Amino acid sequence: MNNSTKNRLTDKAFQYFGIFNTFLGLVMLAVFIFVIMQVGLPRLNWDFITSLPSRFPEKAGIYTALIGTFWMLFLTIIFSVTLGVSAGIYLEEYAKKGWFSKLLEINISNLVGVPSVIYGILGLAFFNRYLGLGGSLLAGSLTLSLLIIPVIIVTTRESLKAVPKTIKEGAYALGATRWQTIWKQQLPAASGSIVTGVILALARAIGEAAPLIVVGALVYVPFIPHTPMDDYTLLPIQIFNWTSRPQPEFQVNASAGIIVLLFLTFLLNGISIYLRNKWQKKVKW
Amino acid sequence: MRRPKEKLIEKLLAMSGWLTILTTLGILVILVYESVQFFADVSVWEFLTGTEWTPLFSKKEFGILPLLTATLLTSVIALLVALPIGLSIAIYLNEYANRKFRSTVKPMLEVLASVPTVVYGFFALTIITPFLQSFIPGLAGFNSISPGIVMGIMIIPMISSLSEDALFAVPKSLRDASYGMGATRFQTVFRVLIPSASSGIIVSIILAISRAIGETMIVAIAAGQQPNFTFNPLVPVETITTYIVQVSLGDVPRDSIEYRTIFAAGMVLFIITFVMNNVSLWLKRKYHRQYE
Amino acid sequence: MNQLIAKNVNVWYGENHAIKDVSMVIEPYQVTALIGPSGCGKSTFLRLFNRMNDYIDNFRMEGEILINETNIYDPTVNTEALRKKVGMVFQKPNPFPTSIYENVAFGMKIQGMNKKSELDEIVETSLRKAVLWDEVKDSLKKSAFSLSGGQQQRLCIARTLAVEPEVILMDEPASALDPISTSKLENLIFELKKSYTIVIVTHNMQQAGRISDQTAFFFMGKLIEYDSTKKMFLKPTHLQTQNYITGRFG
Numbered sequence: 158m159n160n161s162t163k164n165r166l167t168d169k170a171f172q173y174f175g176i177f178n179t180f181l182g183l184v185m186l187a188v189f190i191f192v193i194m195q196v197g198l199p200r201l202n203w204d205f206i207t208s209l210p211s212r213f214p215e216k217a218g219i220y221t222a223l224i225g226t227f228w229m230l231f232l233t234i235i236f237s238v239t240l241g242v243s244a245g246i247y248l249e250e251y252a253k254k255g256w257f258s259k260l261l262e263i264n265i266s267n268l269v270g271v272p273s274v275i276y277g278i279l280g281l282a283f284f285n286r287y288l289g290l291g292g293s294l295l296a297g298s299l300t301l302s303l304l305i306i307p308v309i310i311v312t313t314r315e316s317l318k319a320v321p322k323t324i325k326e327g328a329y330a331l332g333a334t335r336w337q338t339i340w341k342q343q344l345p346a347a348s349g350s351i352v353t354g355v356i357l358a359l360a361r362a363i364g365e366a367a368p369l370i371v372v373g374a375l376v377y378v379p380f381i382p383h384t385p386m387d388d389y390t391l392l393p394i395q396i397f398n399w400t401s402r403p404q405p406e407f408q409v410n411a412s413a414g415i416i417v418l419l420f421l422t423f424l425l426n427g428i429s430i431y432l433r434n435k436w437q438k439k440v441k442w
Numbered sequence: 443m444r445r446p447k448e449k450l451i452e453k454l455l456a457m458s459g460w461l462t463i464l465t466t467l468g469i470l471v472i473l474v475y476e477s478v479q480f481f482a483d484v485s486v487w488e489f490l491t492g493t494e495w496t497p498l499f500s501k502k503e504f505g506i507l508p509l510l511t512a513t514l515l516t517s518v519i520a521l522l523v524a525l526p527i528g529l530s531i532a533i534y535l536n537e538y539a540n541r542k543f544r545s546t547v548k549p550m551l552e553v554l555a556s557v558p559t560v561v562y563g564f565f566a567l568t569i570i571t572p573f574l575q576s577f578i579p580g581l582a583g584f585n586s587i588s589p590g591i592v593m594g595i596m597i598i599p600m601i602s603s604l605s606e607d608a609l610f611a612v613p614k615s616l617r618d619a620s621y622g623m624g625a626t627r628f629q630t631v632f633r634v635l636i637p638s639a640s641s642g643i644i645v646s647i648i649l650a651i652s653r654a655i656g657e658t659m660i661v662a663i664a665a666g667q668q669p670n671f672t673f674n675p676l677v678p679v680e681t682i683t684t685y686i687v688q689v690s691l692g693d694v695p696r697d698s699i700e701y702r703t704i705f706a707a708g709m710v711l712f713i714i715t716f717v718m719n720n721v722s723l724w725l726k727r728k729y730h731r732q733y734e
Numbered sequence: 735m736n737q738l739i740a741k742n743v744n745v746w747y748g749e750n751h752a753i754k755d756v757s758m759v760i761e762p763y764q765v766t767a768l769i770g771p772s773g774c775g776k777s778t779f780l781r782l783f784n785r786m787n788d789y790i791d792n793f794r795m796e797g798e799i800l801i802n803e804t805n806i807y808d809p810t811v812n813t814e815a816l817r818k819k820v821g822m823v824f825q826k827p828n829p830f831p832t833s834i835y836e837n838v839a840f841g842m843k844i845q846g847m848n849k850k851s852e853l854d855e856i857v858e859t860s861l862r863k864a865v866l867w868d869e870v871k872d873s874l875k876k877s878a879f880s881l882s883g884g885q886q887q888r889l890c891i892a893r894t895l896a897v898e899p900e901v902i903l904m905d906e907p908a909s910a911l912d913p914i915s916t917s918k919l920e921n922l923i924f925e926l927k928k929s930y931t932i933v934i935v936t937h938n939m940q941q942a943g944r945i946s947d948q949t950a951f952f953f954m955g956k957l958i959e960y961d962s963t964k965k966m967f968l969k970p971t972h973l974q975t976q977n978y979i980t981g982r983f984g
Contacts, residue, residue: 164626164628164629165626167626167628168626168627168628168629171530171533171627171628171631172534172538172627174530174534175530175531175533175534175535175538175539176534178526178527178530178531178534179531179534179535179547179551181527182527182551182554182595182598183550183551183553183554185595186553186554186557186595188569189565189569192569193564239458240458240461241458243454243455243457243458243459244455244458244459244461244462246455247452247455247456247458247459248459251452251455251456252456252459254791260463261459261462261463263723264462264463264466265462266719266723267466267716267719267720267723268462268465268466270649270652270653270715270716270718270719271469271656271712271715271716272655272656272657272658272683272711272712272715273656273658274656274658274683274686274687274708274711275469275656275708275711275712275715276469277686277690278469278472278473278686278704278705278708279465279468279469279472281690282472282476282705283468283472286696303465306461306462306465307462310462321828323824323826323828324828324830324831326786326822326824326828327824327828327829327830327890327893328830328840329786329789329817330784330786330817330821330822330824330894331817331818331821331840331841331844331893331894331897332814332815332816332817332818332841332844332845332897333814333840333841333844334448334814334844335448335452336447336448336451336452337844341840341843341844342830342840345831345832346830346831360556361556363558364557364558364559364560364561365558366558366559366560366658366659367559367658367659367662367683367686367687370687370690370691371686371687371690371704373690376691393558393560393659394560396560396561396564397560397563397659397662397663400560400563400564400567400568400663401663408568411564412564415560415561415564418558418560418561419557419558419561422556422557422558423553423556426553426556430549
């Protein structure tokens with residue numbers, strides 16, 4: 158075998174290795190999900206979704222966890238979208254290029270990389286204890302908001318940047334103020350891509366457990382929260398709790414809970430992909 | 443007439459911008475404040491060199507090394523899984539695959555990063571560990587190899603997409619020069635592209651390790667809660683993040699030394715990830731400039 | 735309406751001295767063309783009249799621009815009110831990503847006018863003045879992007895007319911248009927000068943010759959020559975002007 162044939166074989170071999178690896182992770186994930194479905198689907202019924210937690214695995218359900226998760230999502234959207242989009246607008250449209258905006262930029266890149274459990278520690282010390290919010294939904298959602306605000310800021314800035322400058326000039330030339338230009342032209346034009354980014358951030362937030370355990374989400378809550386000041390538990394925390402029990406019946410519950418959690422996560426991801434495709438088709442500058 | 447309103451809006455928006463600075467300051471102040479109190483009782487030397495970590499026992503030891511080695515061990519295992527896979531995906535997508543294949547596969551890979559980490563933890567504990575036990579005798583129910591592997595799967599898209607960007611940024615002229623001399627794609631990739639893109643690939647590695655070091659639920663579920671000073675991947679260990687969760691779940695009284703350990707441990711975690719993130723940011727700026 | 739007056743105007747972008755001591759009087763109800771090679775400062779000069787340069791980083795200006803005897807660079811001047819009076823049409827048509835109707839109504843809406851009947855009326859008159867009404871009257875709710883390039887540019891003019899300006903600045907408005915759309919646009923400009931003062935930057939010598947009453951030639955940030963278009967094209971005083979107009983450089 159001469160040198161050049163050998164080279165070509167190595168090349169071919171590597172190509173197959175690449176294809177193999179591309180699908181390796183995905184196939185493993187598919188196998189995981191298949192096993193979970195096998196174990197969890199039979200357990201997944203209406204009772205499981207509407208039952209309170211219990212010491213007896215066959216009676217236990219995810220009702221409080223599911224309502225807690227929806228509450229958490231709702232409050233987090235309110236805080237993170239208002240603050241994150243505002244900060245994004247400020248950085249992109251108002252902040253003067255200089256040392257301060259550079260500092261803000263570096264700071265945001267850093268915040269994106271801070272482990273989520275550290276946000277939990279911040280929430281614990283500041284919201285729970287200093288502000289006295291305790292282990293409430295409010296403290297939890299504020300913590301989760303701080304976690305995803307950097308992501309929303311980055312999304313907002315990129316979306317605004319993608320709006321052509323000529324739109325801004327057109328509005329200014331008609332006598333619009335800076336804010337009128339942002340509010341009436343730039344934000345609506347950027348909204349599709351901002352919404353896509355926000356939903357992606359929420360898809361990540363809905364699966365977070367660690368920081369919320371630190372800020373006092375409980376593992377056992379026998380009632381559903383009614384106000385933002387109530388105690389709560391969440392779907393990922395309920396799953397964590399069942400996973401750490403020795404009885405195999407609880408593992409079945411965990412599997413069923415995971416099916417629900419994965420459904421919600423993939424649903425949010427799917428919505429954002431759908432919106433992104435729809436938006437890309439609609440807008441061409 | 444509209445001026446005051448415009449000014450007010452700008453002020454409100456600026457306050458939101460300041461919030462990000464306050465978040466960072468808040469993290470720093472809290473970690474430093476509580477750690478200072480912690481180090482009033484425990485010497486820094488003992489903390490950094492002690493090989494036993496038993497703050498929740500009656501005989502308390504405060505050596506962070508067992509938590510640190512566990513954190514590094516699980517992260518290194520994750521990297522050993524993710525680096526070859528992620529890098530070969532990046533090379534394949536960039537050099538071999540056609541455009542259509544690339545645009546279909548990339549979002550699919552992102553799915554791996556979007557699965558909640560409790561779910562990955564469950565996979566590690568109930569699927570990977572029993573599977574490994576079938577051919578690794580003496581593998582404990584909690585261990586670092588199984589969550590390490592699963593974490594590796596989770597960070598594949600991080601390595602693949604960042605490395606792909608780095609490979610993509612290599613000027614076309616270099617590639618053409620290599621092909622022009624009769625090199626195969628494989629030779630071009632390993633002799634020309636990877637060396638040229640090395641700083642970008644290193645950035646992806648650093649960020650992936652940093653992500654693995656901060657990861658909590660996978661290790662909390664599948665690696666155990668026993669602080670062992672060991673590099674043996676087959677036995678239970680406790681990472682820094684797991685310890686923080688463990689204390690948070692228990693009934694440790696506030697303002698006790700046990701309670702403050704989570705801030706000291708958090709401080710160590712923060713410093714490590716902070717340094718890694720900034721090294722990667724610095725490298726990234728450097729190689730961006732290189733090709734401009 | 736009075737003249738537009740520039741008095742000893744200097745502009746810098748950082749270190750770059752873009753406009754060098756330009757003084758000039760622009761007559762009302764005429765079309766004044768600004769010509770010159772790219773980078774000569776003509777667009778920068780045009781944008782001084784509605785303060786569109788304000789948002790450019792490290793922009794610095796000295797001298798005075800007087801409109802109706804007010805220095806528009808006086809700190810007390812309301813830039814938004816100024817821009818309503820001095821409208822602008824850009825190089826590339828830049829309609830907002832909304833309907834045709836909303837594009838024209840935007841300028842009135844941001845001033846707080848919300849009565850539908852009044853808005854309808856203004857939208858119609860503005861579109862008529864821009865000679866676009868007949869082409870779009872049945873599709874006002876359609877996206878502005880559904881129009882052709884030439885129609886989009888006339889829509890941008892209609893949008894400018896809707897806020898009732900006195901002056902219209904045009905920055906190479908035909909550079910992105912085909913010849914037929916360009917001639918429609920030139921006819922429109924000819925109509926508009928009866929009611930508005932028009933300042934137009936153009937690259938195209940023939941166009942300047944066809945539509946303008948006065949022409950100003952800029953070169954390297956300086957105003958070289960400014961006179962009636964007829965005189966500029968037939969008997970320019972300066973050699974540089976002659977060379978440029980006859981196409982020897984630029």
